[in-house]
Amino acid sequence: MRILGAPQGGRIMTAIRRIRIAAFIILLWGLMPNRAAASGRATQDAPNANPSPSDADQGKQTFEARCSTCHGLDGGGAMGPNIQGIPMRLGAAAVADVIKNGMSGGMPAFAGQLDASQIQQVIAYLLTLTHKDSGTVTGDAAKGKEVYDGSGCATCHIISGQGSGAGPELTKVGQLRGPGYLKTTLLYPGSDLPQARVFLETGGLLDYMFVHIVTRDGHTFDGTRVTEDSFRIVIKDASGQFHSFQKSELREFNKEPGKSVMPSFKGKLSDTQIEDLVAYLASLKGDQ
Amino acid sequence: MKIFPCALILSGLLACNPATSVAQGVSYDRILHSQSEPQSWLTYGGSYSSQQYSSLKQINRENISNLKVAWIYQPSKAVSNLEASPIVADGVMYITEPPSTVTALDVRTGLRLWSWSPILPEHVVSIGLYATSRGVAILGDTVFIGTADSHLVALDAKTGAVRWNVHVADNAMGYAMTGPPLAIKDEVIIGSAGSEAAVRGFLDAYDAKTGKRLWRFWTTPRPGEPGAETWGVGASESAGATTWNNGSYDPELNLVYWGTGNPAPDFNDDERPGDNLYTCSVIALDADTGQLKWYFQFSPHEDHDWDSDEPAVLFNSTIDGKPRKLLGFANRNGFYYVLDRVTGKFIAGQPFVKETWAKGLDANGRPIPEPNQEPTLGAGTLVYPSITGGVDWTSPSYSPQTGLFYVSVHETGAYFIKGQGKIEPGPPKGIVGGGGIRALAGEQSYGAIRALEATTGKLRWQFKLLAPAWVPVLTTAGGLVFSGSDEGNFFALDASSGKPLWQFYMGHAARSNPISYEVDGKQYIFETAGNAYIAFTLP
Numbered sequence: 001m002r003i004l005g006a007p008q009g010g011r012i013m014t015a016i017r018r019i020r021i022a023a024f025i026i027l028l029w030g031l032m033p034n035r036a037a038a039s040g041r042a043t044q045d046a047p048n049a050n051p052s053p054s055d056a057d058q059g060k061q062t063f064e065a066r067c068s069t070c071h072g073l074d075g076g077g078a079m080g081p082n083i084q085g086i087p088m089r090l091g092a093a094a095v096a097d098v099i100k101n102g103m104s105g106g107m108p109a110f111a112g113q114l115d116a117s118q119i120q121q122v123i124a125y126l127l128t129l130t131h132k133d134s135g136t137v138t139g140d141a142a143k144g145k146e147v148y149d150g151s152g153c154a155t156c157h158i159i160s161g162q163g164s165g166a167g168p169e170l171t172k173v174g175q176l177r178g179p180g181y182l183k184t185t186l187l188y189p190g191s192d193l194p195q196a197r198v199f200l201e202t203g204g205l206l207d208y209m210f211v212h213i214v215t216r217d218g219h220t221f222d223g224t225r226v227t228e229d230s231f232r233i234v235i236k237d238a239s240g241q242f243h244s245f246q247k248s249e250l251r252e253f254n255k256e257p258g259k260s261v262m263p264s265f266k267g268k269l270s271d272t273q274i275e276d277l278v279a280y281l282a283s284l285k286g287d288q
Numbered sequence: 289m290k291i292f293p294c295a296l297i298l299s300g301l302l303a304c305n306p307a308t309s310v311a312q313g314v315s316y317d318r319i320l321h322s323q324s325e326p327q328s329w330l331t332y333g334g335s336y337s338s339q340q341y342s343s344l345k346q347i348n349r350e351n352i353s354n355l356k357v358a359w360i361y362q363p364s365k366a367v368s369n370l371e372a373s374p375i376v377a378d379g380v381m382y383i384t385e386p387p388s389t390v391t392a393l394d395v396r397t398g399l400r401l402w403s404w405s406p407i408l409p410e411h412v413v414s415i416g417l418y419a420t421s422r423g424v425a426i427l428g429d430t431v432f433i434g435t436a437d438s439h440l441v442a443l444d445a446k447t448g449a450v451r452w453n454v455h456v457a458d459n460a461m462g463y464a465m466t467g468p469p470l471a472i473k474d475e476v477i478i479g480s481a482g483s484e485a486a487v488r489g490f491l492d493a494y495d496a497k498t499g500k501r502l503w504r505f506w507t508t509p510r511p512g513e514p515g516a517e518t519w520g521v522g523a524s525e526s527a528g529a530t531t532w533n534n535g536s537y538d539p540e541l542n543l544v545y546w547g548t549g550n551p552a553p554d555f556n557d558d559e560r561p562g563d564n565l566y567t568c569s570v571i572a573l574d575a576d577t578g579q580l581k582w583y584f585q586f587s588p589h590e591d592h593d594w595d596s597d598e599p600a601v602l603f604n605s606t607i608d609g610k611p612r613k614l615l616g617f618a619n620r621n622g623f624y625y626v627l628d629r630v631t632g633k634f635i636a637g638q639p640f641v642k643e644t645w646a647k648g649l650d651a652n653g654r655p656i657p658e659p660n661q662e663p664t665l666g667a668g669t670l671v672y673p674s675i676t677g678g679v680d681w682t683s684p685s686y687s688p689q690t691g692l693f694y695v696s697v698h699e700t701g702a703y704f705i706k707g708q709g710k711i712e713p714g715p716p717k718g719i720v721g722g723g724g725i726r727a728l729a730g731e732q733s734y735g736a737i738r739a740l741e742a743t744t745g746k747l748r749w750q751f752k753l754l755a756p757a758w759v760p761v762l763t764t765a766g767g768l769v770f771s772g773s774d775e776g777n778f779f780a781l782d783a784s785s786g787k788p789l790w791q792f793y794m795g796h797a798a799r800s801n802p803i804s805y806e807v808d809g810k811q812y813i814f815e816t817a818g819n820a821y822i823a824f825t826l827p
Contacts, residue, residue, distance in 0.1 A: 064707065064724065065717075065718040065719060065721075066718045066719060068719075068721070068724035068725075069416060069484065069554075069593075069675075069719050069721050069724060069725075072702075072724065072725055072726045072727050073668075073705055073707075073723075073724040073725065073726055074726050076726055076727055076729075077727045077730075078674070078675055078676075078702065078724070078725050078726075078727045079675060079676055082727075102368070102418065103368060107368075107418065108414050108417070108418040108419065109414075109419075111411065112410065112411030113411070113413075113718075205729075205730035205731060205755070206729065206730070206731055209731075228754055228775070229754060229773055229775030229776060229777050229793070230735075230752075230753040230754045230755075230773040230775055230777050230779075231773075231777055231779070231788075231791050232793075248788070255731070257731065
């Protein structure tokens with residue numbers, strides 16, 4: 001069998017982009033919902049910063065009447081994609097534009113059917129459907145920054161332009177993720193992955209899926225799924241390097257939810273250090 | 289690439305194709321015998337049988353690995369939701385660009401010959417659907433389109449000039465056309481979408497020359513009409529059973545076969561006890577009168593939004609030593625059905641995906657329900673298949689060469705949740721769903737191309753896909769199955785074994801019927817993705 005576009009000779013290992021390899025400690029992998037956020041797009045489109053609970057309630061009613069047949073009652077996807085928390089990823093203005101004008105893949109235009117305030121209410125509701133609200137902050141954010149700086153986190157994460165980008169950007173992780181979720185990920189990375197890579201009809205594939213690959217000639221690769229289709233898989237290893245494979249040419253190809261290229265900090269940092277680090281991360285709102 | 293300038297001069301088409309009669313255009317007789325001109329693609333599904341099969345075999349198992357892009361057409365204004373099957377006749381390809389634009393392309397080069405767009409209202413009502421078009425029909429020298437605001441428009445095939453334009457149904461009430469018309473004899477048949485707006489479904493026939501309506505069949509009854517007793521107390525508000533895709537036609541029986549959609553509200557059945565005829569059915573109508581000859585209801589009293597709007601596939605085969613006229617249907621409810629298309633009688637059926645809502649089918653093909661599989665309040669009920677069904681509207685394919693029925697399936701379930709749902713009089717304010725669903729995570733779902741024995745539904749092979757795909761299927765006499773993934777792969781499989789032979793990454797999911805045609809001695813394969821209409825051929 002020959003698949004068009006597949007180079008001959010079995011294994012394909014293409015470095016799409018080389019990222020500086022500075023260290024091997026990968027911190028906080030999995031805290032960002034998707035790569036769109038990491039690209040920094042639409043950072044100026046912060047949604048209504050403090051939508052009132054009644055906005056979200058009104059938005060819930062509108063969502064269930066107008067949106068849920070395609071996106072599911074919890075926004076987790078049905079015929080349309082998972083859109084939980086999507087205003088944080090794309091920006092409220094971009095989401096409002098999509099609601100008004102529709103988009104490729106089946107999203108109809110709601111201009112003339114929903115007014116501007118109804119659209120803002122729907123956006124307020126979508127913001128409640130994330131991992132954002134779990135837990136409370138008990139630590140000291142200033143001390144947490146010292147933990148962050150002293151633990152090598154910046155070798156894999158970028159905050160406000162500082163650090164390396166093998167892992168997800170954390171500049172506004174405090175807007176995207178709640179303290180409970182942040183703590184869980186520090187202790188048990190990969191245990192509660194967000195759904196992000198979406199297809200038209202499903203609830204979305206998990207982002208940051210850990211993948212173990214052995215090629216036919218015996219080379220082993222562990223990394224995070226970057227993208228996948230029915231024929232190919234691209235992973236990013238712990239150093240941030242991308243590797244692309246034809247699935248049909250692999251000896252082993254295992255997805256291992258629950259695992260992560262980010263190490264657990266359980267036992268490596270004290271409980272107090274963890275709480276302080278959580279407080280610091282929860283304080284990151286992207287406005288530095 | 290070789291350019292044929294005369295093909296760009298409309299009046300020059302005749303000179304370029306002396307063997308064909310453009311003056312006469314695509315006569316009914318030509319469509320009837322479409323198998324004798326495989327270089328053309330004259331209906332949505334390739335023939336009145338909707339088999340999605342091409343007898344061309346220049347592209348085959350041996351040389352498929354060389355298949356390359358010949359040309360790409362992109363509309364001048366970015367569009368989305370390309371779901372149109374093109375029509376190819378006499379050197380011209382007729383496509384639609386969402387929502388309701390018709391464009392004619394030079395089939396050799398992809399260059400645009402003409403384009404026509406309707407003047408749509410500022411706000412087109414599209415509830416429970418998105419405003420797209422699955423293509424045109426052609427008859428004589430006229431092409432026909434159903435528009436997003438529910439007009440049926442006849443255009444001159446050479447210029448795009450409007451011949452007539454009739455207002456079929458009230459878009460403000462939720463009627464919207466997405467399906468292609470079906471042209472037979474001297475009439476054009478078309479239905480409408482709108483079940484989620486709680487409209488009452490119908491199927492119409494119009495005089496191809498004048499646009500005069502010839503007949504209308506209402507797909508739900510009113511009090512006193514046959515079937516009213518299946519709507520509880522009175523059927524005065526029976527709604528749904530919309531006819532939003534293409535149908536099939538048997539000229540010997542003079543029967544038109546058309547699938548119907550879900551009842552409204554989708555998930556809340558409190559106000560509609562009974563079987564709710566003729567929802568989630570295939571109906572067989574007399575082509576001259578629109579009278580119901582028979583119906584077969586796949587999902588009586590449906591409450592999972594499992595429309596039955598996939599085109600019915602007509603094929604002939606032998607069962608128990610007797611030649612039979614058959615109808616194959618891979619239904620959204622997860623069962624594959626074989627019906628006698630003369631009588632509508634059930635012959636065989638079995639699940640083609642995981643399903644949890646029925647124990648099986650009885651001797652008449654009626655599902656034997658499992659208890660506790662209805663949508664419920666609160667957290668809902670986990671049911672397989674999901675709201676999107678084992679397959680939704682995307683065309684399957686039947687290959688006379690292999691006798692197999694090929695379908696792109698969805699293996700996934702969903703939690704079905706019952707909510708408030710009542711049909712209010714007047715224009716719809718939103719989806720009349722009466723509930724909703726929560727999808728399973730993507731990792732718990734997958735798709736596949738499955739090859740079923742057409743007379744039984746027994747699985748012969750499958751080719752797994754990462755995600756459930758919404759891509760129709762084409763088979764060819766080259767021994768190939770063409771389809772796509774939701775991730776953007778377009779691929780060819782060996783029709784006998786399912787082995788993958790070729791793939792091309794289009795960068796966006798396909799939604800249109802893959803088709804095949806031939807021009808200047810070269811076979812082409814055609815598919816769309818994203819904003820692109822792509823023709824493939826051998827170098």
